Amino acid sequence: MTQLYDNATPIINLEQGLIYIRDAVISNDATTPNTVLNVSAGIMRDSSNTYDLILGNYNGQVNAKSTANVVTVVNAAVKGLNGLDTGSLLASKVYYVYMIADPVSGLTSGVVLSLAVPSVGPLLPFGYSAYRLIGYAVTDASSHFLKMYNAGNSNARRLTYDTPQSTSISAGAATAYFGIDLSSFIPTLPINQIVQINYSYIPATAGNKLSLQPANATGAAQVITGQVATVSVSGTVDVNAQIVSAGTTPEINYKVGNSSDFADINVAGFNFYL
Numbered sequence: 001m002t003q004l005y006d007n008a009t010p011i012i013n014l015e016q017g018l019i020y021i022r023d024a025v026i027s028n029d030a031t032t033p034n035t036v037l038n039v040s041a042g043i044m045r046d047s048s049n050t051y052d053l054i055l056g057n058y059n060g061q062v063n064a065k066s067t068a069n070v071v072t073v074v075n076a077a078v079k080g081l082n083g084l085d086t087g088s089l090l091a092s093k094v095y096y097v098y099m100i101a102d103p104v105s106g107l108t109s110g111v112v113l114s115l116a117v118p119s120v121g122p123l124l125p126f127g128y129s130a131y132r133l134i135g136y137a138v139t140d141a142s143s144h145f146l147k148m149y150n151a152g153n154s155n156a157r158r159l160t161y162d163t164p165q166s167t168s169i170s171a172g173a174a175t176a177y178f179g180i181d182l183s184s185f186i187p188t189l190p191i192n193q194i195v196q197i198n199y200s201y202i203p204a205t206a207g208n209k210l211s212l213q214p215a216n217a218t219g220a221a222q223v224i225t226g227q228v229a230t231v232s233v234s235g236t237v238d239v240n241a242q243i244v245s246a247g248t249t250p251e252i253n254y255k256v257g258n259s260s261d262f263a264d265i266n267v268a269g270f271n272f273y274l
Contacts (some may be wrong), residue, residue: 012145017274019045023153024055026097026135034144035076035089035158037097037137039111041069043161044099047118048128053101055109072210074111076145083115085123091143092184093138098122112248113137117188135159136187148269160269161185164198164236169254169265177253179215182241183266186250194242196268199259201226208257215242215251227263236268250272 024042028188040057054061060068072095074082078087081100093115100122101109108128110136114122118133136159138146147162165185186193192214201210203226211220211229222237256263 003024016212019047019155019274020047021047021132021134021155024099024134025150025153026137027150028145028147029073033147035046037074037076037111037113037132037145039072039074039097039099041100042073042134044132044134046132047121050198051101051103051130053099053109053130055099058061072111074113076113080125081108081110081112081128085112085113085125087115087225089139089143090115093139093142094183094185094187094246095139096122096133097135097137097186098131099134100124100128102128105245111238135274136272138185145236150213155274156271157274158271160196161267163264164252164268165189167265167267169263170264172254173259173262174255175257175259177211177213177255178253179244179250179253180265181190181249182267183249186270187272188243188248188250192242194238195241195250195252196236196270197239197252198224198234198236198268199224200232200264200268201256202230202232202263203228203256204258204260205229208261210257210263212237213253214237214240215244215247217242217253226257231242241270252254 021044023040025040027038029036029038041058043054044056044093055069057068095113098112112122114124144182149160151158167180206229208226212222215219
């Protein structure tokens, strides 16, 4: 029988650290990757720094006699616990993935997917009152989860897409800095976010340059030089995405050296901090 506070315990160990998290790593389900996610067992502090939350009987801490480290299966066809907090899975959206728990009656902990940012929090099922952001899941134009790989098992993590995702810049030839909206591929947060930008650049003349910068920057953060005329140079670099003044979307800027140059800009992944 589940005991009171089994899955959401009032803080008893302050040395764990403020808003700590261990494991609870998100991945696509091997059988149904388009609509189902798997979340490994984990332990963490809730968003209010009030409770220690346990998911999937992490290391047997909920019940030592039951199977430890159980994977939580999250199905986007379900509404509520281990599904969407509301509505249906939408196309080209960044979903916030939250662990949820019940510190009052000891209902089984689980996960919900939501479009609500962390400052607002998910729509919680009846009986649940504690939650914590544990990562992200992104959909494509067909309302399927993009295949991804998450690295890191504490607060600092990185999401890498199985295939770099195309932005609006394909054969781009802007010779003055031009903003690229990345909100379909990274979360919209009021902080700088390190994005892995995958590029392909064809200079019309050897020595022309592709320049990338944060949305509010004045100088170039990354400069790629085309060594040979009309020969593509490609790679991946880190660029800080920023919310532009009075804007609501995370962006970077790009420009090429000449209007006869061409650049493709894709998102390979992003770093995040929980």
